[in-house]
Amino acid sequence: MAIELLNREVTPETNQAPAPTPDNGDVFGRIGTLETRLARSEREIDAAQAVRYRVFVEEMNATLNPDAMRLHRDVDAYDAICDHLLVIDNAIEGDIEDQIVGTYRLLRQEVALANGGFYSASEFDIEPLLARHPDKQFMELGRSCVLPDYRTKRTVELLWQGNWAYSLKHGMNAMFGCASFPGVVPEEHALALSFLYHTVLAKGEWAVSARPELHQEMNLMPLEGINTRKALSALPPLIKGYLRLGAMIGDGAVVDRAFNTTDVLVVLPIAAISDRYINYYGADAGRFAS
Secondary structure (H helix, E strand, O other), X not given: OOOOEOOOOOOOOOOOOOOOOOOOOOEEEEEOOEEEEEOOOHHHHHHHHHHHHHHHHHHOOOOOOHHHXXXXXXXXXXXXXXXXXXXXXXXXXXXXXXXXXXXXXXXXXXXXXHOOOOHHHHOEEOHHHHHOOOOOOEEEEEEEEEOHHHOXXXXXXXXXXXXXXXXXXXXXXXXXXXXEXXXXXXXXXXXXXXXXXXXXXXXXXXXXXXXXXXXXXXXOOOHHHOOHHHHHHHOXXXXXXXXXXXXXXXXXXXXXXXXXXXXXXXXXXXXXXXXXXXXXXXOOOOOOOO
16 A cells, blocks of 8 residues: 655654646645645646555565556546646746645545545545544545655644645545555564554544454563553554654554555544644644735
């Protein structure tokens, strides 16, 4: 499933593909020469797919379908219904294909349900979660990646700025999505997975589980055997970032052999986001707005 790759920890200091947009009204934020906004054209989506290919296939050794491998693009049917959040470096000379340095794929519930469902549903049983919250709107985050030279604090801050601004714009109440550990042997991540299971497992109205036929046990170590400091160090940076925001983790991991990952499901109610982060990015997402 999706590889979630943002390899730099960040702590704050205190229905269809998007149509072309003629102005800069969709820019969510800027830091220096970097800006974050939604893709405005098929050409920009194609460029984002090329960035994903570079990270997922060339760097992380994912195996895509033959057409995607031939085209050197990470592409699937969901690209046509998702919005594509970009980080662009305007200091890079050349075309837009050369300027996109990071991306996230965003899918709103109303769009997903009108087009066959959420991407994560192939690994996680999310229907009961949605059914328990008929008054809430969910958005799925996926396919996050940043080129190696741009795995810095400001790039990650802009991606979060974009996600936050997008969720406010569309009145979202909760975010969820797959986050990944490298490799396909869950036992190699026993400390981290057990820590997640014992400390931040989604329960009650937010409970969600891996599909039974794919479920891999996360409870691989007893709580008393877990060194918290070592467990936190063993978590991928993006998962730690989600946890700082106030996220929970679903029960059960899923092995994705095509992407060479072990996936968990992150669930983040908007109401649970730490005030520290809301204050940093702005209740109106204005922290880095131009």
